[in-house]
Amino acid sequence: MENIKLELIDEKYRQYVFELLSRLEEHSKESYEHSLDVAEKSLALAFALGIDGDDLRRLYVASLLHDVGKLFIESDLLHKQNATDEEREMIRFGHIQGTKQILEDVFDDEIVKIAFNHHERLDGSGYPDHFRARKLDVLDRILQVADVTSALIMSRSYKDALAAEQVIEILDKLVKSGELDKKCVAEIERIFLIPLSGKKQPIL
Ligand SMILES: [Fe+2]
Ligand SMILES: [Fe+2]
Secondary structure, three states: OOOOOHHHOOHHHHHHHHHHHHHHHHHOHHHHHHHHHHHHHHHHHHHHOOOOHHHHHHHHHHHHHOOHHHHHOOHHHHOOOOOOHHHHHHHHHHHHHHHHHHHHOOOOHHHHHHHHOOOOOOEOOOOOOOOEHHHOOHHHHHHHHHHHHHHHHOOEOOEOOOOHHHHHHHHHHHHHOOOOOHHHHHHHHHHHHHHHOOOOOOOO
């Protein structure tokens, strides 16, 4: 866990965050790696958008632990190549409820909220509550964009990684359809994706 920014985790939470992440690593190495990647992307986005202080610290912990509810889903099912629709639903709703259950007794409400909202979408098409834009603040939006980007750019047991150009295309579509935040997507493309793609960086 050498990539973890200790100074951004409130001392009272540190040990528990480590414990949860090591349990996740044991249960699903790819979920663990995804979580660290999402946290790194959330952090970079937050810096770019001028977020600091408690907001930054809460976003960081929520990003590290957003998928920790996968501990409640059997590892075989989590890594299954051809999961049925029913199984997929179980993973979708099960992991989000699991995350809430694990976090709510220990962490402050704002951390629980950000983590719980990571599959919500600005147009109301997300889950579990179908919240719309006005209920999703900038911290929620950052985690949503970091999560989608990480899921697309990394390979998983059930899917290959996509090239940066393809990820940019998909993210742009998700902005157009009203699902993801435009500013967050523009920043994540600028920081992580354009440098990996054949596209030229705009000269600022
Ligand atoms: Fe998730
Ligand atoms: Fe995730």
